[in-house]
Amino acid sequence: MRPTGRLRRVGITGRGLVVALPYMWLMLFFVVPFVIVLKISFSDIDLAIPPYKPLLEWVGKNSLAIKVNFNNYAFLFTDSLYLRAFANSIKVAFVSTLWCLAIGYPMAYGIARAKPATRNVLLLLVILPFWTSLLLRVYAWIGLLKANGVINNVLQSLGIIHEPLTMLYTPFAMYVGIVYSYLPFLVLPLYANLEKMDWQLLEAAEDLGCRPWQAFYKITLPLSRNGILAGSMLVFIPAVGEFVIPALLGGPNALMIGRVLWDEFFSNRAWPVASAVAILLLLLLVPFMMWYQSVQARESAGAR
C-alpha cells in the first residue's frame, strides 16, 4: 500500500496559495455569474440600460420590496416555441452523438491498433482539423452544400442528378455540420481509452474459440465503455446548446435552444427571458455533466 498525501511538510499556507488563486478566479468568474443569471431570470424586463429592473427596490422610505417575477419561466412553458426548441436540441444532439460514434469508433479503433509510427501520424491528422478554426470549417460546408456548391456541381457534371439538391439551410446540413465539428472530440478520448487496452485479451478469447466479431462485442466493447461515455458526453452536452452551426447551416426551421437564447438576448433585448432559458438549459444539462464527472472519476480510479 503506497500512502499518498505528500508535501504535507509544505504547511497550510504553501498548499493554500497554490489552489487559492485558480479557486478564487473560477469562483468569481464562473460561479458567481450563474447566481447573477438566476437573479436576472427573476426580474422584469425594462427599457433601459441594462434592460432589466433590479430585484430589490425601495418602496417608500423604510421598506424594501423584493420582486421575484416568475413570469419569465411561465412564459417559457406556455409558449410552445421554447419547449419545441429544447426537445429539438436534445434530439439533434442525441442523433449527432450516435453518428459521431458510428464514424468515430472505427477510426479510434483503427488508430489504436496501428503501428506506433503510423499511429502518431494518424493522431496528428485527427488533431490538425481540431486546431484549425471551427468557424472556418463549418463555413467550408456552406461552399460544399449550397445550390451551386461543390457537391451539386460534381453530381450534376457526372450526370447523377439534373437539378441541384437542396442541402444548405436544412436540418440535414445542421447534422452534417455538428457531426463534422464534434468528431475529433469523440475520437480522442475514445482513442485514449482503447490505447490502454490489453490486446492479448482478444488473443486469449480467440484461443478459447471466439470469432473476431464476437471477441469485439464481448470484450473490446464493454472495456471501452468509459471511453464511449466520455466521448459521447463531450459531444452531446455542448451540442445541445450549440449556436454557430445551426445559425450558419440550419435554416429558419432549425430550432435549437442555443439560437433561441442568442436571438432572445441580442435581437429581442429580453435579458430576463434569455436568463431563464439559460437556467433551464443548465438544469437540463447538469445531470449529464455529473454523469460525465463520475465516468472520468471511474476511469482514473481504474487506471491507478
Next chain:
Amino acid sequence: MTTSSGAVVKAQPWNDPTARPYVQVERITKSFGDFKAVDDVSLKIYKGEIFCLLGASGCGKTTLLRMLGGFEMPTSGKILIDGEDMTGVPPYERPVNMMFQSYALFPHMNVEQNVAFGLKQDRIAKAEINERVATMLDLVKLGDFGKRKPHQLSGGQRQRVALARSLVKRPKLLLLDEPLGALDKKLREHTQFELISLQDKLGVTFVVVTHDQEEAMTLASRIGVMNHGEIVQAGTPSEIYEFPSSKFVADFVGSVNMFEGKLIEDEPEYVRISSPELGGIIYVSHGISAPPEATVWAAVRPEKIFMSTTAPQGTDNVVRGAVQDIAYLGDLSIYLVRLPTGKVVRVTQPNTSRRAEAISWDQQVYLAWDATSPVVVTR
C-alpha cells in the same frame, strides 16, 4: 579482512547495554484511519550496521522506512538519529538519504547532474562538487558514463547511479527500498556483494527493506522480521534462522517442518514432545519456558534431517516414511517424504557424490535428526 558490517556483527553492540544506538525508533505507530500500518515498533540500530527490514507486502516495512526518511509523519512515537530527535523533520533537512525502488533518476538531467544534485542543494563549491561526483562515479564503476541520460542506461547502471547519488552526500543513514528487486538473479548476487563492499568503504549505516529473505540473509548484519506492522523478531541472520521465536518467523525465513505436539517431559536441560502429527517423540536437548501441558511446535529445518534406508538407533527423533516427490536442483535435492500420519516432511540433501545407491520415488526411508536441531516455539 572483515567488512565494517561484519565487524559490527562481531562486536555485537545490541547485546551491550552501554552501547549507544545510532538510530532509535521509539514506539512508532502509523495509522491510516482505523488501519495500523506500523504498530508500536521500537528498534535500535547501531553505527555501521546493515539492518534489513524483512516481510511480505503490506507488513509495514516500507511505511517504516518512509518514516525514517521523513516522507510520512508517525501518528505517535519518536525517531532519533545520532541522538537528535528527527521525528518532525522534513526530508530536505534530514542527514538521511534514500535510494528509491524505481531509482527515481531525474530524466532531464544526465548522470553527473543527477549525482551532483544533492550537493548543489547544500551550496557546496563547484570544484568540490565536481571532484566528489567524479570520485563517487568511479567508485560505482560508472566513470565514463557521466554525460549519459538515464534512458540511455541499463537497469543495473541506473541502479548504480541511484546509489551514487544517495551516497555522495555522505549521509548518516542510507535507506534502501527493495534495492535489488528489479535485477535478474545473477546480477542480483553480484550486486549484493558490491553493496556490502561499498558500505564497508564508506562506513555508512544502511537500512534495507526487502521481501526477499535470501537478500536479507546475504546483506544484513541484523534482520528485523515484520508482520502486520510489528517487528516479530530482530536478530542476526543465523539467530533468525536457527532460533526463530515464533511459527511465523520459522516459516517465513527458509523452509521448515513444523510438528505440533504436547510437552510430556519438561526439564531444565531437555524436553520431550509427543507429536501425533509426527507419529513419534521429539527429544530436544535444551529447556524451554512454557506452561505445563502446553501445545508447542517443534521446528526442524530440512537440511538438518538425515535420510537413510537403514533404521537408525534410538526411538526419539526418528520416523519412517515413503518418498513422495523428488526435486533435483543440481547442488542439492529436495525430498518430500510422506509419513504414515499423512504429514509430508521436507528434506534437503546435498548431492555430494554420484552415489550408485540413490533414493528414488516410493522408497521406504528413515528420517532422523540430532537432539540439538529442533527449535521449540510456543506461538
Next chain:
Amino acid sequence: MNYRSSYFILTCLGLGFAFLYIPILSMVVFSFNASKLVTVWDAANSPTLKWYVALLNNEEILDAAWISLKVALINASGSAILGTLAGFGLARFTQFRGRFTLNAMTTAPLVMPEVITGLSLLLLFVALEQLIGWPAGRGITTMTIGHMTFSMAYVTVIVNSRLASFDTALEEAAMDLGARPLKVFFVITLPIIFPAVLSGWLLAFTLSWDDLVISSFTSGPGSSTLPMVVFSKVRLGVSPEINVLATITLAVVTTMIVGVSLWMARRARLDKLAA
C-alpha cells in the same frame, strides 16, 4: 501485437479522414478561384492570387486579427499559469477544503455550452460595472477574462493527467537530497511536465483565437475579434477572402505542428547520439 487491421477498419479510417479533410481541402482549392461565386470554377482566370492580395489589404480583417492575437496571447499565458496551479493542486494535494468544488469548476467549462458561459459572464460584467464601476464597458479586458475562465479548465485537465502518470518518487528523491518543495517544483516537476504545459498553452491560444460565442457576449464596440468579423461575413454566404483566410490558417497550423514534431524527433535522435 498483431498490427494488421481488417479491411473494414481500414475503409472506415479512410472514409473518416476523407470526411474530415475534403471540406478543408475544398476551401484551399477555391481560394485560388478567380470567380466571386467561389464554388463555380472560373477556368479562364484561375488560379489566381487576387483574393490573397485583397485579404491582406482588408483593414477590417487585419484589425480584428490583431485584436484576436492580443487576446489569445494574454489568455494563453494566463490560463497556462492558472491551469498549472489548479492541475498541480488537484493532482498532488489529495485533501483540502474546496477540492470537490475546484474539481467541478475545472471540468464543467469543458462541456458547458458556450452560450450559457457567455451570457453569464456578460451579466457579471454589467452587474460589476453597476456596483463598483469596473469594468467600464466591455472590451479586450472583459474578453480576455472570459476566455481565461474557460481555457484554464483545459490546461488543468492536461496538467492534472500528466502529473498523474508522473513518478512522485522523483519529487521525493529531490526533497530527500535537500531541495525544498518550491525548488522541487521549478527544478524537477516543471521541466519534466513542460511539454504538457506547452500543449496547454497552445490549446488555450487556439481556443481563444477561434472563439466566437463568448467573444460576442463579452466584447464591446471596437473590439471585434477575427471570428466575429468572419461570422458576420459568412452569415451572408460564401466569400472568397474567407477561403484565403482558411488556407492561410491551415498553412500556419500545419507548419507549426509539423515543425514541432520534427523538432521533437530531432531531439530524440540527438539524445541517442550523445551516448
